[in-house]
Amino acid sequence: MKPETDAKVTYGVWGFVAGAGIAMTIGFGWGGWTTSSTTQKMSDEAVLTSQVAICVAQFMNAPSHKTQIKVFQGTESYQRSDLIEKGGWDKMPGQEKAAWGVASACVAGLEARIKTGV
Numbered sequence: 001m002k003p004e005t006d007a008k009v010t011y012g013v014w015g016f017v018a019g020a021g022i023a024m025t026i027g028f029g030w031g032g033w034t035t036s037s038t039t040q041k042m043s044d045e046a047v048l049t050s051q052v053a054i055c056v057a058q059f060m061n062a063p064s065h066k067t068q069i070k071v072f073q074g075t076e077s078y079q080r081s082d083l084i085e086k087g088g089w090d091k092m093p094g095q096e097k098a099a100w101g102v103a104s105a106c107v108a109g110l111e112a113r114i115k116t117g118v
Contacts, residue, residue: 048105051092055106056113058089069114080107 001009027033034042062068068087075083081103084090090098090106 048099048101051090051099051102052105052109054092055084055089055102056109059084059087059106059110060113062087062089072110073114077107080110084110 059065059068072080072083084103084106085098090103092098
């Protein structure tokens with residue numbers, strides 16, 4: 001290989017590597033690119049958020065929700081998720097079993113809703 005060709009190939013390869021590195025830095029840093037694990041985590045959080053909203057709505061739309069609010073407020077904080085599970089509000093319509101974490105997140109949503117008085 002001629003010396004000129006060797007230099008061109010060397011600079012070409014280094015230019016390609018630097019360009020790829022810069023593209024990845026910009027893409028992941030500012031471009032909104034994510035890895036599959038980050039995307040899965042974001043998806044799981046979105047599903048949990050929607051399930052909590054349904055849980056709170058099921059609790060608040062129950063026929064005896066005013067009584068249930070008083071029972072909820074009278075229950076110790078560490079037992080509130082058990083109350084939600086026993087009432088079945090953490091189960092989504094059509095589900096036999098509730099997803100993990102819905103009851104405890106529903107407790108936080110109910111506490112916020114009751115606190116604001118909505």
